[in-house]
Amino acid sequence: MDAAQAQLLPEWQVAQWLNTEQSMSLADLRGQVVLIHAFQMLCPGCVMHAIPQARQVHEQFADQGVAMIGLHTVFEHHDAMQPHALAAFIHEYGLRFPVGVDAPSADGQPVPRTMARWGLQGTPTTLVVDRQGRLRLRHFGHVPDLPLGAFLGRLLSEA
Amino acid sequence: MDAAQAQLLPEWQVAQWLNTEQSMSLADLRGQVVLIHAFQMLCPGCVMHAIPQARQVHEQFADQGVAMIGLHTVFEHHDAMQPHALAAFIHEYGLRFPVGVDAPSADGQPVPRTMARWGLQGTPTTLVVDRQGRLRLRHFGHVPDLPLGAFLGRLLSEA
Amino acid sequence: MDAAQAQLLPEWQVAQWLNTEQSMSLADLRGQVVLIHAFQMLCPGCVMHAIPQARQVHEQFADQGVAMIGLHTVFEHHDAMQPHALAAFIHEYGLRFPVGVDAPSADGQPVPRTMARWGLQGTPTTLVVDRQGRLRLRHFGHVPDLPLGAFLGRLLSEA
Amino acid sequence: MDAAQAQLLPEWQVAQWLNTEQSMSLADLRGQVVLIHAFQMLCPGCVMHAIPQARQVHEQFADQGVAMIGLHTVFEHHDAMQPHALAAFIHEYGLRFPVGVDAPSADGQPVPRTMARWGLQGTPTTLVVDRQGRLRLRHFGHVPDLPLGAFLGRLLSEA
DSSP: OOGGGOOBOOOOOEEEEESOSSOOOTGGGTTSEEEEEEEOTTOHHIIIIIHHHHHHHHHHHGGGTEEEEEEEOOOSOGGGGOHHHHHHHHHHTTOOSOEEEEOOOTTSOSSOHHHHHHTOOSSSEEEEEOTTSBEEEEEESOOOHHHHHHHHHHHHTOO | OOGGGOOBOOOOOEEEEESOSSOOOTGGGTTSEEEEEEEOTTOHHIIIIIHHHHHHHHHHHGGGTEEEEEEEOOOSOGGGGOHHHHHHHHHHHTOOSOEEEEOOOTTSOSSOHHHHHHTOOSSSEEEEEOTTSBEEEEEESOOOHHHHHHHHHHHHHOO | OOGGGOOBOOOOOEEEEESOSSOOOTGGGTTSEEEEEEEOTTOHHIIIIIHHHHHHHHHHHGGGTEEEEEEEOOOSOGGGGOHHHHHHHHHHHTOOSOEEEEOOOTTSOSSOHHHHHHTOOSSSEEEEEOTTSBEEEEEESOOOHHHHHHHHHHHHTOO | OOGGGOOBOOOOOEEEEESOSSOOOTGGGTTSEEEEEEEOTTOHHIIIIIHHHHHHHHHHHGGGTEEEEEEEOOOSOGGGGOHHHHHHHHHHTTOOSOEEEEOOOTTSOSSOHHHHHHTOOSSSEEEEEOTTSBEEEEEESOOOHHHHHHHHHHHHHOO
16 A cells, blocks of 8 residues: 555554553554454464464564554454463463453454454555555465565565 | 284274264274374374364365364363364364264363273274274374374285 | 275386485385375475474374375476485475475376376376375375375374 | 675576577566576475575566576586476476576686686576666575565565
8 A cells, every 4th residue: 555645543442451561552553564364263264364464474573663562353253262262272382472451342253353444355464654654555365484584574664 | 913812992982073974983994904092282283283184184084984083182271172163173174084072081181981992092093993993003193194004904915 | 095995006107216325115115104294395285284294294104104295297307306405405395205306208208107107287286195005195286284184194004 | 695795696507498499698687576496406405495586476476577597507417407408307397498508618617607707616606686687696506485475575575
């Protein structure tokens, strides 16, 4: 997405954070490039592709100015993917980056609040926010390492 | 394991079956080669290696005399891997072979009954039982496709 | 291929052997299961799939009665795949099993003699010969590890 | 490598070009980011990792300002990797980017001229040159897609 046309990404609405002691907002991360993986712990495409990529981004780019954020956007099998189960998943897969639990809808709809607000189609979805908080990439499905790396490299080079 | 020295594998103790309407016993499967994958739905090695292999074995060998059985041997994170969560996992990963839930211990120990009875060390564990019900292979960790295929081929050739 | 209907595989015609000091015939290998990979050193599918599989078969099954044989069936780019180049390839890829150079046609046709005699369509082609010298499997393209292993296991179980 | 400390990369010395009708110099590419893969067609690490990556870089980044260049730096098995064999390799692997044949040494040494001039240790080696012709990265072995992509993205963002 062209920087000139990009819009501020509205804040996420997170019910609970894991892997971080304090709650976080997008505004808190202004100045960093933010890579958000919206995922579900029982989504095979997430587990096979998005989660390993997220681990690598966190390990390789956290000290270069990329904030890696997981967002657990559960829209199916809610009983099986409650926060205590997510905590076990995070432990078993050795994830170290902050993971937020997308807040359930207020009216009992299956799609949680941030997923609805951002209009996400499913999981995994990759979103990249620039240093100014603008949404620059949103992709439903897997983004291969080479173009994702290049995109991060470009955004890191912006003032 | 040499056929002459192999022992009958004691029956599993299963609290609940998924993907099959009737409960099953090892004795019911006498005459078939039985491949058992003991796994946990949140064990990365199981998800990456054992589950895809089990799917392929079921698809390719079910009509050749191999009964593929999953055994959900939960010994950690029990709250996160209850049967309703396992059902969601099976649905998402498209598994079609019978999966039994290893019965919880009677005395509140974390290791379930079949896992304890068989002395399994962890997950994934691969077990192969011959047409006469004898345990011929038990391996903690992943067995690559080539030697597993050869082992199944040999046991299928036995009378 | 059903054993009852299988035919003896005619002998290969090899101009030169690598990785073995003496020339070999199919008849010499009677009593063993023979896995033949017909390949070309500059064929990507061979290099990516067939060659790694052949290495593993040789390492895991040579002492169980499987003779792994490579047959270099060059039908294109002949100048680039002469025996001295094949020797470099074998060295670089660390192959230890015998590799025969399919004999060039007598009349200047691009397809070499064994390839023509056996009616092979291209590379890689996998052929499996039983202990009695009969052709039991011929497949143009890659045979995955699981079914290939099972097939070897079955043939090894035959008297 | 920090831009301030980076040095101009001396010109390559190429005996022959493939996949391009005109000979090329580094100076001709000033203004583009240049990714150079030094490889040998019979080097397994090159074939497995460097060549597929080079293909992807060419397909995805050629129109963004990255010039992908292969340099065939043969220092062993010279007879097996002559230009006519390289042409067959390029055809079979479907490579479309320019590949230069590193010029043989004048005094019969096995290491070719550019490889010696640049002090390369072996193959594959990845080199990245910025828009001003300065060497910014040199790595013997494989650079994974994620950090390579990020590096290209950063250099593309430089004026």
